[in-house]
Amino acid sequence: MTTAAADETWERLGAIAQLLHRASSEVWSAADQAAPDSPLHDLGLGVYLAHSQASALMPEDHVLPEVDLEPEVDLHERTALQLLTEAEKLTRALPLHRPDLVAGSQLVVDLCDLIREARGLGY
Amino acid sequence: MATDLRPAYAEIDEELFDVDQIPRTSRDLRSVGEMLFDVDYLGRQLLMDVAGDDAGPLLRGWPTTVATAEDLWAALPGRRPGVDERDRPITRLSAQAATIESSLANPRAWPGQGPIDPRMSQMAETLISATSLVRRYGGEIRHERTEAHRDLEAARTRIMHGLYVTAHALNVALHEHGRERVKDARVTGRRVNLAQHHSPSTPPTPSPRPGSGSTG
Numbered sequence: 001m002t003t004a005a006a007d008e009t010w011e012r013l014g015a016i017a018q019l020l021h022r023a024s025s026e027v028w029s030a031a032d033q034a035a036p037d038s039p040l041h042d043l044g045l046g047v048y049l050a051h052s053q054a055s056a057l058m059p060e061d062h063v064l065p066e067v068d069l070e071p072e073v074d075l076h077e078r079t080a081l082q083l084l085t086e087a088e089k090l091t092r093a094l095p096l097h098r099p100d101l102v103a104g105s106q107l108v109v110d111l112c113d114l115i116r117e118a119r120g121l122g123y
Numbered sequence: 124m125a126t127d128l129r130p131a132y133a134e135i136d137e138e139l140f141d142v143d144q145i146p147r148t149s150r151d152l153r154s155v156g157e158m159l160f161d162v163d164y165l166g167r168q169l170l171m172d173v174a175g176d177d178a179g180p181l182l183r184g185w186p187t188t189v190a191t192a193e194d195l196w197a198a199l200p201g202r203r204p205g206v207d208e209r210d211r212p213i214t215r216l217s218a219q220a221a222t223i224e225s226s227l228a229n230p231r232a233w234p235g236q237g238p239i240d241p242r243m244s245q246m247a248e249t250l251i252s253a254t255s256l257v258r259r260y261g262g263e264i265r266h267e268r269t270e271a272h273r274d275l276e277a278a279r280t281r282i283m284h285g286l287y288v289t290a291h292a293l294n295v296a297l298h299e300h301g302r303e304r305v306k307d308a309r310v311t312g313r314r315v316n317l318a319q320h321h322s323p324s325t326p327p328t329p330s331p332r333p334g335s336g337s338t339g
Contacts, residue, residue, distance in 0.1 A: 088167065092160075097280035105284045109291045112170035116295075119171075 009095060010062050013054055016087045016107075020051035023083035030080075043117055047084070050110050054087075057103060081123035084115050151252050158253040159281040162246050166288035169242045173292045175299030179234030183227060184243030185293055189220035191250035192282050198257045199275050201266030212283055246289065250282075 024047040031040035078086070088111040096104040153161070173181075196213045203209075226232050264271050308315045 088171075092164070092167075095277075096284050097277035105287050108167065108284075109170065109288055112167050112288070113291075113295070115171045116173070 005095075009098075009101070010058055012090055012094060013058050014062065016090050017051055017054040017058070019083045019087040019090070020047055020054055022078075023080045023087070024048040024051055026080045026083070039117075039121060043080075043114065043121060046110070046114050046117065047080070050087075050107065050114060053103065053107050053110065057101060057107070079123055081115065081118045084111060084118055087111055088115060153252070155253045155256050155278065156281075158249050158256075159278060159285065162249050162285035163281065163288065165242055165246050165249070166285050166292065169240075170288055170292040170295065173296045173299075175296060175301075175303045177240055178293075178296040178300035180238050180240035181243055181293045181296050182223070182234055183237065184239035184247065185290075186220040186224035186227070187239075188243055188247045188250070188289065189216055189286065191247045191254065192286055193217045195250050195254040195257065196279065196282055198254050198261060199278060200257075200261045200264045201272065201275055209279070216286060243289070246285070 024044055027040060027044035027047055031038060031044045034040045088108070091104065091108050091111060094101060094104050096102075096108075169181075193213050193216075196210070227234075230236075264275075266272060266275060304315050
């Protein structure tokens with residue numbers, strides 16, 4: 001793989017990680033206002049773990065870039081479901097055949113699970 | 124005498140640019156890579172929107188989907204003769220799908236006869252189209268070249284990835300179906316009949332023989 005392709009992959013993963021970080025913060029905030037047995041706590045934990053998964057796929061020395069995917073839309077104005085959906089879309093072009101991205105399929109599965117759960121909770 | 128074809132072209136143009144119409148094309152123009160991408164996409168959409176009611180129709184379609192994926196895997200150029208370690212994942216998966224298929228043939232077995240989920244059928248059709256394309260043009264691929272070899276490995280990974288996502292969707296549907304049955308049983312007060320058949324991947328744990336435990 002060329003350096004440019006590698007950079008693009010890490011940038012993409014970095015953007016996914018940041019979107020998930022933002023999504024988990026948003027779900028945790030909503031969970032703080034909810035009852036202790038609210039399913040939002042599970043969803044928040046799930047999104048947080050997905051964020052960790054995405055981060056773990058990147059090289060240790062990689063510095064996360066600032067997300068600026070759609071400058072006209074502020075990241076903070078998006079709902080958790082929108083952030084998750086955007087993260088899932090970004091995974092579509094990941095080179096999952098690469099040996100260092102072998103855990104990428106699990107990340108895809110977890111993101112789709114989280115989107116289904118978020119929809120089920122009325123997000 | 125030359126025929127004026129302009130009115131005919133105008134009709135085609137009208138159809139092509141009509142936003143409410145999907146123009147019919149005589150053949151599938153997708154590449155094998157695009158088809159595998161579509162299988163991945165279909166699997167993701169399925170997983171994002173799957174419910175307990177989908178379990179039966181999905182399970183009926185699963186063996187065919189795996190069989191079509193195996194056909195595509197086998198059609199890819201550069202397959203080594205004899206038993207190849209590289210083929211082990213798809214061979215194992217096919218064996219499990221074949222067990223499920225033979226179980227489904229039992230008229231008393233759940234889910235019985237019925238429709239197949241259209242999303243699963245679409246995946247199988249896409250894999251069939253990809254196999255046709257590979258069989259037609261695969262001979263032209265110089266698989267011993269590094270670039271071609273990498274592409275073929277990527278195709279195998281993509282096949283397994285598509286099946287992985289789809290299998291997870293099927294698993295979610297079966298799990299949800301089971302939960303709904305338990306909920307119904309709680310409401311009606313009736314016991315849930317457990318299946319007599321076990322999944323090929325989870326053989327029943329043999330019960331310990333009398334007297335074989337620790338005597339302390």
